[in-house]
Amino acid sequence: MRGIPVVVLGIVLAVTGCGAPPAEPPLNADDVMFVQMMVQHHRQGIEIAKLGAERARSPEVRTLTAAIETTQQDEVEMMLRWLHDWEQPLQAGEGAHDHHGGMPETDVKRIRALKKSKDFERDLLDLLIAHQGDAAKMAEAEVASGVNPAAKAWAGQVESSRRGQVEMMKKLVQG
Numbered sequence: 001m002r003g004i005p006v007v008v009l010g011i012v013l014a015v016t017g018c019g020a021p022p023a024e025p026p027l028n029a030d031d032v033m034f035v036q037m038m039v040q041h042h043r044q045g046i047e048i049a050k051l052g053a054e055r056a057r058s059p060e061v062r063t064l065t066a067a068i069e070t071t072q073q074d075e076v077e078m079m080l081r082w083l084h085d086w087e088q089p090l091q092a093g094e095g096a097h098d099h100h101g102g103m104p105e106t107d108v109k110r111i112r113a114l115k116k117s118k119d120f121e122r123d124l125l126d127l128l129i130a131h132q133g134d135a136a137k138m139a140e141a142e143v144a145s146g147v148n149p150a151a152k153a154w155a156g157q158v159e160s161s162r163r164g165q166v167e168m169m170k171k172l173v174q175g
Contacts, residue, residue: 026147027086034142035079035151036092038158041138042072042079045131047111052124060172061121068128068165075158082151125169132169136162 045068052065083090110127117123135158142155 025149028145028147030142030145031148031151032083032086032088033092034138034146034155035082036088036090038135038138039076039079039083039090040092041131041135042076044111045072045128045135046076048114048124048127048131051111051114052128056121056124058121058172061125064165064168064172065124065128068132075154078154122173125173129166129169129173132162132165136166 049065049069049072053062053069056062056065080090114120114123114127139155139159139162143152143159146152146155
């Protein structure tokens with residue numbers, strides 16, 4: 001008779017799901033690739049934004065670049081936590097860009113040239129317009145092909161905010 005309550009308890013636990021590990025959120029290769037590529041992309045953006053925060057003359061550009069630097073640093077930390085939690089490498093393999101839309105990184109030569117620019121603010125804005133536009137395209141691809149709810153939701157925010165930044169910077173360039 002003593003064994004019956006244990007069996008009953010086992011059946012109840014099995015039926016109700018008690019004791020079962022929580023389900024992991026879905027994850028696919030596109031989620032991982034997006035986050036790995038965005039870490040590197042953000043690091044480049046931080047480097048560019050630091051230059052703007054230090055050297056831009058316009059208060060609007062200084063404020064914008066300081067905000068980009070801070071936001072993207074926070075986002076890098078979040079993405080690295082995701083990769084760690086997902087037990088994925090922190091960097092994509094060699095040539096990974098080629099297999100994920102082929103979007104180029106911001107050329108290191110362009111960042112170096114910006115440091116020496118005689119028309120710094122204009123060149124800064126042009127570089128950031130292209131850079132943030134690429135981020136929006138990468139995020140758009142994640143929204144379309146990723147499956148991880150957190151990564152997709154964040155990608156939607158990135159797409160919207162970077163497109164807004166691009167429009168703001170275009171207006172600053174015009175005048």
